[in-house]
Amino acid sequence: MSLHQDPLTIYPGTGFIDDVGEGEGEGFNVNIPLPPFTADDAYMRALGNVVWPIIDEFKPQLILVSLGFDAHMLDSIANLRLSLNTYAHVFRRLRDMIGKVRGVVFALEGGYNSDVLSRGSRLLIDIMSNRDVEVNEGVTQTEPRVMARVNSIIKDVINVHRNYWHLPKGINTYNYWRVSA
Numbered sequence: 001m002s003l004h005q006d007p008l009t010i011y012p013g014t015g016f017i018d019d020v021g022e023g024e025g026e027g028f029n030v031n032i033p034l035p036p037f038t039a040d041d042a043y044m045r046a047l048g049n050v051v052w053p054i055i056d057e058f059k060p061q062l063i064l065v066s067l068g069f070d071a072h073m074l075d076s077i078a079n080l081r082l083s084l085n086t087y088a089h090v091f092r093r094l095r096d097m098i099g100k101v102r103g104v105v106f107a108l109e110g111g112y113n114s115d116v117l118s119r120g121s122r123l124l125i126d127i128m129s130n131r132d133v134e135v136n137e138g139v140t141q142t143e144p145r146v147m148a149r150v151n152s153i154i155k156d157v158i159n160v161h162r163n164y165w166h167l168p169k170g171i172n173t174y175n176y177w178r179v180s181a
Contacts (some may be wrong), residue, residue, distance in 0.1 A: 001030040001051050003043065005071070005078050009036055016111050017156050020164070025165030030054060032157050035149045036079035039140035040086045042150040044176040045073075049154050052093070063094060063104045069111030069120045073140055076112050083137040084116075084123055089176075091127040104128075 006127075007013045020028035032046050069087070071080040094104045106124060111117045126133040142150065151171060158167045 005031045005080055006035050017160055030064040035146055037146045039081040039142040042142040043086050049171045050157050061102050065106045066109045067106045068109050069116050072116045074113045077173055081140045083140050085139050088135050091124050095128050153180055155177050163170045
């Protein structure tokens with residue numbers, strides 16, 4: 001599974017929704033190409049509607065994570081707007097899967113802001129070591145126009161992958177990040 005910036009807007013131009021794999025691997029390649037300026041709330045929506053349900057159904061023995069901090073809002077290459085809050089959520093969710101899976105392996109593969117790489121790597125180590133940590137960044141919010149596009153993409157991914165996985169007909173639009181006014 002890959003959550004990444006829309007391949008029409010960034011190099012290398014791969015990872016479209018209909019790239020689902022071939023032969024015995026058909027349906028096991030899940031691409032969620034997100035529009036530029038996707039923030040924490042929209043990314044969490046993609047995780048909750050596609051990624052976590054497929055992982056729960058597939059029940060992998062081992063999870064390999066190609067960890068890129070280039071989706072962070074301070075990265076100079078990509079145009080996604082994640083804070084370390086989303087990374088912390090993913091790390092905690094994967095940590096909590098240990099015991100149900102034989103292991104979770106992380107490989108650092110992207111990110112061009114040395115401060116984010118340092119803080120993000122430390123966050124990963126702390127969470128996987130069961131240390132309580134706080135993220136000193138605010139949760140990012142996706143503007144409505146971009147969120148509408150994200151919702152459309154999630155629906156498209158679900159429609160393509162319902163041929164392979166038991167995914168819902170509609171999407172859950174619950175906002176994981178309860179942002180107070």
